[in-house]
Amino acid sequence: TASSGLPVRVDLLTGHFDAINVQHKSTCMRDLQGVFSDDAARKALPEDFEVYHVEMLASPQQEGELHTGTTHLMPGKVADEFFMTRGHFHQRREQAEFYFGLRGEGILLLQPENAPAYTEQVFAGSVHHIPSFTAHRLVNTGHDVLSALAVWPVIAGHDYQSLQPDGFRIRVFDRDGKVSLEVAGV
Ligand code: PA5
Ligand code: NI
Structure with missing residues (x-):
């Protein structure tokens, strides 16, 4: 008799994958030079503090395939x-x-190449389409870890350079306990 295979599992409460071949990428304070508006304040924080990490399933490296990562x-x-x-x-x-x-709770910043930046609230169950030609960044505005699952084409690649020095027009601050979206250069 045939039996059906055991798929990879994801814990939907955390985004952790239960799979043999999970790759991890860690991004620490020292890696985020020039990202925050107050770089002196960033430098004053412990450089090996992990700000975020991504866990990814292994994907075939060919056109048409998809990456999946949390x-x-x-x-x-x-x-x-x-x-x-x-x-x-x-x-x-x-x-x-x-x-x-x-x-967790957060904000997804979306910056189209030729249109104003906009935002979407991120929460358990939120679904976000990131269109073509649109830069994207997650912001954690809550008190707990923010976890989001992503699916994207293997051929997409990451271009971090085009956003420097201040390609995201919107920044997100805590102003007296309130989440404040602030547009750069206004
Ligand atoms: O593919 C994506 O957009 C995500 O998996 C991001 O790579 C992840 O959130 C880490 O962000 P960044 O690549 O901007 O450091
Ligand atoms: Ni992306």
């Missing part, structure tokens, strides 16, 4: 600015992506 972003601030991912365009700008909020 980002775990710690709660915290650099001065008054909430912890966030570096953020990127895809090298192949036309490639889109999906994010799925699993736990």
